[in-house]
Amino acid sequence: MGAIPTNDGATLVGAYFPQHRFGQVRGDALGALLDAVGKTAPELREQMADGHMVERLHGTGDQRNFFRKAAGSGWVLVGDAGHHKDSITARGITDAFRQVQLLVDCVGDGLHDPRLLGRALDSFAVRRDDLLMADYRNTLTTAALAASKHQIDLLRVIAGSAELTDRYFSAMSGACPADEFVTPELLDLLASG
Ligand SMILES: Cc1cc2nc3c(=O)[nH]c(=O)nc-3n(C[C@H](O)[C@H](O)[C@H](O)COP(=O)(O)OP(=O)(O)OC[C@H]3O[C@@H](n4cnc5c(N)ncnc54)[C@H](O)[C@@H]3O)c2cc1C
Structure with missing residues (x-):
């Protein structure tokens, strides 16, 4: 679970649960969250008791993990569109920027030359997977919530x-x-x- 300062002095309190508990957690999401915080971070749970909710709870049981085909003739995918993974390692924004930086490096001055652009996109596709694969695997391991x-x-x-x-x-x-x-x-x- 985590407590993250956010806008207007509010704090976002979030928790991750094993996927197989999704149906049960969804039935009483607030109860599950408060229970998880109470067990893991009792001091934070006390602080929450003195606060109030400023927004409804948001949750998902569908954090997809994939690499899509990165590029083709005249198109390229970056960010979550091309590569998505569980949010638990909080890398999505960083990795979106890394993909875009890599794309810019690959394209260089070749944007208006179809032959150079084609080669650049092929290169981007290979280098994108090399760039992101190790952290992707690390995220999947972390998301299993089965720390050794x-x-x-x-x-x-x-x-x-x-x-x-x-x-x-x-x-x-x-x-x-x-x-x-x-x-x-x-x-x-x-x-x-
Ligand atoms: C719970 C949660 C917590 C996260 N926490 C973090 C974190 O702490 N740190 C971090 O780095 N990442 C985090 N991420 C991941 C991060 O939010 C994403 O990886 C990132 O926003 C991806 O950026 P993007 O530009 O690729 O896609 P998006 O931010 O999804 O932007 C895509 C945009 O395209 C728009 N759009 C979609 N279809 C169309 C269409 N047909 N026409 C026009 N517009 C369209 C959408 O409305 C959206 O605004 C988190 C994700 C989740 C779910």
Whole structure:
């Protein structure tokens, strides 16, 4: 679950549930959310009790994961249209920008030359998948909500440090490279338990 500051001083509180619980959660979405927050973050649940809902709940049980054919003669897909994945790693906007940057790099000065443009779009299609595949797989693993003991240990260490927590979410969302998160300092912390 997460609590994210948003517009007009409001806070968005969201929770992820295993897909197989979708029907049950949908039957009482507010109850399921409050229950999840109460179990995972009791202090936040108390804060919520003092607040009020400013909008109805939104939810989905259909977060599709795909790579579509990237381009053809005279057309190209970028952003969610070409590639979509579960929102849990919060990478969609970052990856949309990465796709567009890659497309611009591939096309270069070739926009008005059909031969060059065709080659550029072919190149974009291959390089797009290379660019996004590792993070796509990581998102699918995270979305399974089945963290290993090693991952739970890692998250416990991260949760003890505001700086590590910031770096973890930045790396997860693609805002900073993974090697800025996995530092010798983090490895030392993990080794010391
Ligand atoms: C719950 C949730 C949380 C998320 N959280 C994050 C996050 O924290 N960080 C992050 O990076 N990403 C997040 N994402 C993903 C992110 O929102 C998307 O990846 C991103 O918005 C994709 O941008 P896009 O421009 O490709 O598509 P969109 O933002 O969907 O834009 C497409 C636009 O095209 C319009 N449109 C559709 N059909 C037509 C038509 N026929 N004619 C004209 N217009 C049309 C639509 O109305 C829409 O405005 C989240 C997604 C969800 C569902």
